[in-house]
Amino acid sequence: MENSGMVLMPGGVRDMLPAEARRKRELEGRLLTLFESYGYQEVVTPTFEFYEVLEPALDRGMHEQLYRFIDDRGRIMVLRPDMTTPIARFVSTRLRDRALPMRFCYVANIFRRENHAGRQREFYQAGVELLGAAGAEADAEVISLACEALRLAGVENFQITVGHVEVLGGALTGAGLAETERDKARLALSNKDFVTWQNLIATSRISREHKEALGGLPYLHGGIEMLSRIEGLISHPGAQEGVVRLRKVWEILASYGFRDQVCIDLTLLRGLGYYTGIVFEGYTPGVGYPLCGGGRYDGLLAKFGFDCPATGFALGIERIMAALEKEELPAEQVPDYYITGSDHMEVIRRARALRETGCSVEIDVSGLPREKAIACASRRGIPHILVVE
Amino acid sequence: MSLEQITFALSKGRLFPPAVHLLKEAGILTTPFEEKGRRLVYTDQESNVRYLICRAADVPTFVEYGAADLGIAGKDVILEQDKDICELLDLGFGACKFVVAVPAAKLGEFQDGLWGYLARHGQLRVATKFPRVAEEFLRSRGLPGEIIKLSGNIELAPLVDLAEVIIDLVSTGRTLKENNLVAVTEIAGATARFVANRVAYRLKYTRIAAIIDAIKAAMERSTKDVQSCIE
Numbered sequence: 123m124e125n126s127g128m129v130l131m132p133g134g135v136r137d138m139l140p141a142e143a144r145r146k147r148e149l150e151g152r153l154l155t156l157f158e159s160y161g162y163q164e165v166v167t168p169t170f171e172f173y174e175v176l177e178p179a180l181d182r183g184m185h186e187q188l189y190r191f192i193d194d195r196g197r198i199m200v201l202r203p204d205m206t207t208p209i210a211r212f213v214s215t216r217l218r219d220r221a222l223p224m225r226f227c228y229v230a231n232i233f234r235r236e237n238h239a240g241r242q243r244e245f246y247q248a249g250v251e252l253l254g255a256a257g258a259e260a261d262a263e264v265i266s267l268a269c270e271a272l273r274l275a276g277v278e279n280f281q282i283t284v285g286h287v288e289v290l291g292g293a294l295t296g297a298g299l300a301e302t303e304r305d306k307a308r309l310a311l312s313n314k315d316f317v318t319w320q321n322l323i324a325t326s327r328i329s330r331e332h333k334e335a336l337g338g339l340p341y342l343h344g345g346i347e348m349l350s351r352i353e354g355l356i357s358h359p360g361a362q363e364g365v366v367r368l369r370k371v372w373e374i375l376a377s378y379g380f381r382d383q384v385c386i387d388l389t390l391l392r393g394l395g396y397y398t399g400i401v402f403e404g405y406t407p408g409v410g411y412p413l414c415g416g417g418r419y420d421g422l423l424a425k426f427g428f429d430c431p432a433t434g435f436a437l438g439i440e441r442i443m444a445a446l447e448k449e450e451l452p453a454e455q456v457p458d459y460y461i462t463g464s465d466h467m468e469v470i471r472r473a474r475a476l477r478e479t480g481c482s483v484e485i486d487v488s489g490l491p492r493e494k495a496i497a498c499a500s501r502r503g504i505p506h507i508l509v510v511e
Numbered sequence: 512m513s514l515e516q517i518t519f520a521l522s523k524g525r526l527f528p529p530a531v532h533l534l535k536e537a538g539i540l541t542t543p544f545e546e547k548g549r550r551l552v553y554t555d556q557e558s559n560v561r562y563l564i565c566r567a568a569d570v571p572t573f574v575e576y577g578a579a580d581l582g583i584a585g586k587d588v589i590l591e592q593d594k595d596i597c598e599l600l601d602l603g604f605g606a607c608k609f610v611v612a613v614p615a616a617k618l619g620e621f622q623d624g625l626w627g628y629l630a631r632h633g634q635l636r637v638a639t640k641f642p643r644v645a646e647e648f649l650r651s652r653g654l655p656g657e658i659i660k661l662s663g664n665i666e667l668a669p670l671v672d673l674a675e676v677i678i679d680l681v682s683t684g685r686t687l688k689e690n691n692l693v694a695v696t697e698i699a700g701a702t703a704r705f706v707a708n709r710v711a712y713r714l715k716y717t718r719i720a721a722i723i724d725a726i727k728a729a730m731e732r733s734t735k736d737v738q739s740c741i742e
Contacts, residue, residue, distance in 0.1 A: 203581060237593075283713050314597040321601075341599075341723060343716045387713065405710040410577020411595070412710065 124478055134236065134243025141454040143184070146246070146439060148383040150229045153248040153437070156274050157227035160267055162250045165226045174200035179207050181396040189243075201233035206419065206434060209251050210358040214426030222254025224432070229439070231473055242440060248435030249416070253423070256431035261418060262374035265309060268404055268414050268435045269380045275404050275442050277413065282383055283343075284402045285390030286368050287417075292361020293339070293352055293388075294362040297332035312391045324450040340389045346372045348386055364399070371400060384503035392417060400433070409445045453483070460499035462486035465511030472510055514559045515718045517711075520574055522567035525682075526703050529604040530583045536729035539722055550661035571596055571706065581712035581719065586701035587680050591641045597707040599723055603730065605703040607682040609644055610694035611637075614669045621676075621695050625654055628675070638668030639678040648678065648698050666690035 138146060148410045154164055173190055180188075180203065180464060189201040202208055205422065228251045236243055249314075250267060252260050265282060290311070292302045293312050303326055310318040323337045335352055342348050349365055358364055362477055368386065375384055392401045401417030416435025423430040457479040463469045473483040484504070486495050499507045519539075521530055533590045536541035541557040549709055551601040553562040563579055569593040570584040585605055589598065613621050621628050629635055639645040642660045659674050661667075666686060668674040678698065680688055685695060703728060 281714055314595070317598045317601040317704060341720060343720070385713065385716075405714055407576065407710075407714055410575065410708050410710055412671060 123383040125167055132243075135162070136242065142443070143213060144227075144455055149439060149442065150246075150248055153271055154227060156208060157248075157250050157267070158272055160225070160250075160263070162225040162252075163229035165209060165212075165228055166200065167205065167212060167228075167230070169231070170199045170201050171208065171211070173200040175199055175211065176181065176202075176207050178420055180208060181393050182450070182507075183393050187236060189233045190361060191234060191477070202230070203234050204232060205230050205247060205249060206251060206422070207438065210422045210432065211426055213253055213422050213430070214360075214428035218428055223260070224253045246439035247436040248439055249324060249434060251432060251434035253432045254430050255433070256420065259373060260406055260431075260433055262371045262378065264416060264433050264435055265384070265402055266375060266378035266380050268402070268416065268437070269383055271380070271437055272404055272406075272413060272442070275437075276446050277442060278407045280383060280404055280413065282380070282402050283385045283387045283390055284368070284371065284405045285387050286399050286400050287391060288360045289352075289356070289364035289368065290339075290361075290388050291365060292358030292393070293336065294354050296358040296361060297328045297336055297430060298324055301327060308391065311340065311389045312393065326364035329435065332475050335353045337474065343385060343387045346386060348388075352388065367400065396422070402435070404437075406445050409441060411441065413441050413445060456503050456505075457482040457484040458504075459483040459508060460486075460495075460502075460504040461508045461510060462492060462495040462499075463508075465510055468510045515715055516559050516561060517581060517715065517718060517722070518561045518563060518579045518626055519569045520565055520579035520584075522565055522583070524567050526567065526583060526585060526605045530542040530562050530602075530651075530703065532733075533602065533604075533726065536733050537722070537725040538715075538729075539725060543601055553618045555716035568592070574706050574708050577710060579710045580715060581722070582706050583703055584706050585668060586699075586704050587641070587644075588656050589704060589706070590699065590701065591643050593643060595709065596703050597709050597712050599712075599719075600726060602703040602705055606700065607680050607702075608700045609641065610681055610687075611678055611696040611698065612647070612677055612681075612687050612692040612694045613676050617669075617675075618695070625652065625676070625696070629654065632675070635676065636674040637676055637678055638665050638674035639679070640665060641678060644698065645678040656720050664690060667682045699733045 140484040174320060184203050188203055189270050189400070191199050193199055209226055217224065229246065229248045231244055232247050233244050250264065252264055265284065268321040269282060280488050290308070293306070294307055299307065303322060307319055307322050310322060319340060320337050323333055339352065342351060346369060349368060356365065372384070375381055390401055390403060392403065396419055397417040398420040399418035402415065403412040404414040405412055414435055414437040416433070418431070423432055459476055461483060462485070469485050473485050476483045490498065496507055521527065529546060531540060539558045539560055540555055542553065542555050544553060551564050555562065563573060567585065568588050570582040571589055571592050573579040574582045574596045575594040583602065587607060587609065590656055595670050611625070615617060620631070625635065637645050637649070637656050637657045638657055638661050640661060640663065645658050659668065665677045665679045668677055669692065670690070677692065679692065684694065707719060
């Protein structure tokens with residue numbers, strides 16, 4: 123192969139050139155400011171931790187996606203595959219005595235061995251965790267914050283789909299499906315394999331009414347009114363609570379002004395075994411994968427010995443940037459001033475004075491001849507070029 | 512109200528005639544495709560559906576990335592690729608199955624299954640075009656085996672002692688027979704599936720739900736016609 127000066131890069135990681143890196147930083151800054159305006163404080167956790175510490179708390183589906191390595195003492199380490207688990211770990215171990223609820227936010231790079239569309243192996247997330255609040259008000263705050271974040275990022279046309287994992291589980295139990303059947307059914311829905319779901323329901327021994335209602339479930343999607351279609355099925359108390367919760371969250375979201383952006387889909391699961399209540403994802407036309415996702419995970423902190431309800435969400439920074447790229451062209455930054463001159467001390471002094479006024483200033487450090495330096499700066503579109511004698 | 516535009520990925524080949532037939536019956540394909548045309552994109556003005564013609568194995572990819580909202584893909588392709596897409600309906604046509612096949616002459620050695628064979632022989636090499644399906648199969652049975660990925664004419668492998676068995680997709684079984692191979696285990700059946708991008712399914716729900724209903728109705732009306740189309 124011809125050596126074109128390229129250096130090999132592993133799949134799933136990428137460089138960001140200045141224009142893109144700037145847009146990313148700017149987007150992250152705006153998101154953090156938004157999160158802070160809701161009382162969420164930024165936290166930072168280590169990029170890698172002990173595998174044995176995080177492992178019991180990770181989502182079952184996550185295990186095959188972990189990047190593990192062995193340190194110099196032979197201990198297994200893992201690169202963080204999300205931020206929720208490290209935050210749950212440090213809250214459980216270090217912040218137990220603080221008053222609840224606690225609100226934390228982050229921007230961080232995440233590492234997963236992914237093979238699906240739109241998923242890098244190192245990617246950036248911005249998100250929040252609301253810990254110690256079990257009510258619908260907390261669910262609604264987090265969902266509306268996701269809406270605010272998408273709007274703030276410039277994604278005008280978005281939709282949030284909300285589900286509740288207990289409603290589905292309860293509907294399956296209430297219809298009389300055995301545990302193994304329920305697991306298979308949930309797995310089919312989690313894979314979005316409606317064909318297998320329908321076959322499972324059709325060949326099970328439940329009543330015809332239940333078959334009809336459950337079989338059609340993946341094809342239902344809409345406003346709060348669709349809950350009435352399955353309410354008759356639900357005798358299971360956990361599921362009934364779930365329906366009540368969905369209605370309540372729906373009402374509060376209306377107060378936030380986001381009712382038109384929200385849809386209900388009871389087959390939304392977001393993986394298995396991690397979420398315990400409300401779950402949601404955000405979409406926009408033209409991007410084939412969710413921009414954000416989250417939900418309630420009341421069981422997670424208990425895995426670190428601290429029984430505490432929690433909810434949160436994460437936005438995919440690259441995904442949002444991909445959604446926006448269709449609207450605007452990225453621009454590289456051009457400084458406000460370019461200063462050159464024979465007296466370098468004076469150049470530095472002038473540059474400092476201008477920077478103190480808030481301007482961005484580049485100075486000549488290459489000792490270029492004056493004409494060449496001016497030509498170079500003007501070609502780059504730098505608005506002010508100063509020559510200091 | 513005008514209908515929201517939908518992009519639909521179709522593949523020429525085995526699934527094409529029954530798929531076109533079904534889409535016509537469902538009223539979402541109103542303009543005829545040229546039989547031997549080379550165009551890759553057709554727009555059906557009346558139903559406002561844009562059809563992409565791609566390779567069968569690429570339909571799930573177009574759909575996963577959202578380049579197409581909907582598609583018709585074989586379950587065989589979906590199983591092999593493990594894409595993150597919604598499988599909305601089993602369309603019933605294009606039936607085929609994954610099987611483990613062995614040379615007829617060596618059938619005796621496989622009388623007590625693959626484990627029996629392994630108990631007497633050191634190795635089990637599996638030639639296949641479908642390495643993921645093959646690996647999943649071996650793993651689910653706890654069978655140690657080496658997977659040899661080939662691009663076609665899998666039947667050759669046992670003849671030249673490249674592999675002991677093959678895992679292949681069969682519809683009629685004629686190719687196996689012609690190469691003196693016998694299916695010993697059926698792994699999974701596969702039919703054509705109506706698939707959707709997971710985001711499009713939610714954002715264009717109203718339109719897609721209407722298309723699902725139209726396809727279901729057409730399937731019920733014309734099960735016989737579709738059957739005769741498969742042969």
